[in-house]
Amino acid sequence: MRRVGVVGYGHLGKFLVEKIQEHPELELAFVWNRSPAALEGFPKDLVLQDLKDFKERNVDLIVEVAHPDITRQWGPIFLQEADYMIGSPTALSSQELETSLRTAATKHGLYVPSGAFWGAEDIKKMADRGTLQNLKVTMTKHPTSFKLNGDLKTKNDQVKDTKLILYDGPVRELCPLAPNNVNTMAAAAIAAHNLGFDKVSGSIVSDPQMTDWHIVEVEVWGPNGFNVKTTRSNPAAVGAVTGTATYASFLSSMLGAKSKGAGVHLC
Structure with a gap:
């Protein structure tokens, strides 16, 4: 037990x-x-x-x-x-x-x-072999589903009718600004250990039309033009920080x- x-x-x-x-x-x-x-x-x-x-x-x-x-x-x-x-x-x-x-x-x-974070084990295997060259995770949610700090909160509060990219850059800088929303990205940085928090990219998008889902896109790049992109649609009510499938x-x-x-x- x-x-x-x-x-x-x-x-x-x-x-x-x-x-x-x-x-x-x-x-x-x-x-x-x-x-x-x-x-x-x-x-x-x-x-x-x-x-x-x-x-x-x-x-x-x-x-x-x-x-x-x-x-x-x-x-x-x-x-x-x-x-x-x-x-x-x-x-x-x-x-x-x-x-x-x-x-x-x-x-x-x-x-x-x-x-x-879809495909975590496959990405970790690439990192183990040193073949993982780039990784980007993009998360799109309704504005009320974000719990943000600093300038990101100010930007998100101004979103009305049109979606807005709140952040696009290294995951390390994003985590303290959105500690409740980007655990998926942190897991990505751990899986992609040859890149880590500084070289894994994260983007969060605030979209007022996203009333039923959280969207998580993961894009991977490897040698000789290797590229995989997955899109996960996670059912989520307006204001929910965590989607139901999570x-x-x-x-x-x-x-x-x-x-x-x-x-x-x-x-």
């Missing part, structure tokens, strides 16, 4: 907790949420009041679905005791934090979910986050 702790109890956290409790080979070790009020009525013996007490729960896997700050503060500490699946991989755009986590993952595994994808990633040993792994 694999004991799983869930950090974060928003929409995705609730979904995962339910699925863990239904799964015959999983056991919910704890659930923690920044706002304890969200856990009112939840069995008290499963609620972790303070993250520093996580060791007492004898957990095999900790799943973060809260905020990149959790990984900044707790990621290396979690990895000393258990496998850790980072649901907000935009945190890895900090080179210092990525190095710290890789250094900490000597006993347990750091798992990065592919999420809406929930099932994340669950599959969580179930696959095991038995790979130390180091960093896509799942």
Whole structure:
């Protein structure tokens, strides 16, 4: 029986907790949420009041679905005791934090979910061989589906009737400006490890007509003119940060986050 702790109890956290409790080979070790009020009525013996007490729960896997700050503060500490699946991989755009986590993952595994990033394993294979030359991920969403910081928020607030490219450039610079929206791009930068956050390109497009979908386009370039482009249409309501298909994808990633040993792994 694999004991799983869930950090974060928003929409995705609730979904995962339910699925863990239904799964015959999983056991919910704890659930923690920044706002304890969200856990009112939840069995008290499963609620972790303070993250520093996580060791007492004898957990095999900790799943973060809260905020990149959790990984900044707790990621290396979690990895000393258990496998850790980072649901907000935009945190890895900090080179210092990525190095710290890789250094900490000597006993347990750091798992990065592919999420809406289609073709992650194929791209990683190209990166392993050194044949991946360029990678670009473009995400198009309704303006209300973006949670942005700085100048990007100002630009997005001005979108009315016509779609607008809010950003087009290195993923490393984009992640801090859209930490809740571009986890797919962060996963791409991990898969494309020969390029990394500085050389993988990301583009986000704010489109008022995008009322039913999030669109994720992945384009890959390799030697001798090799080129592949995929387009994923993820059903999503207006204002939804995460498309509905991502929930099932994340669950599959969580179930696959095991038995790979130390180091960093896509799942």
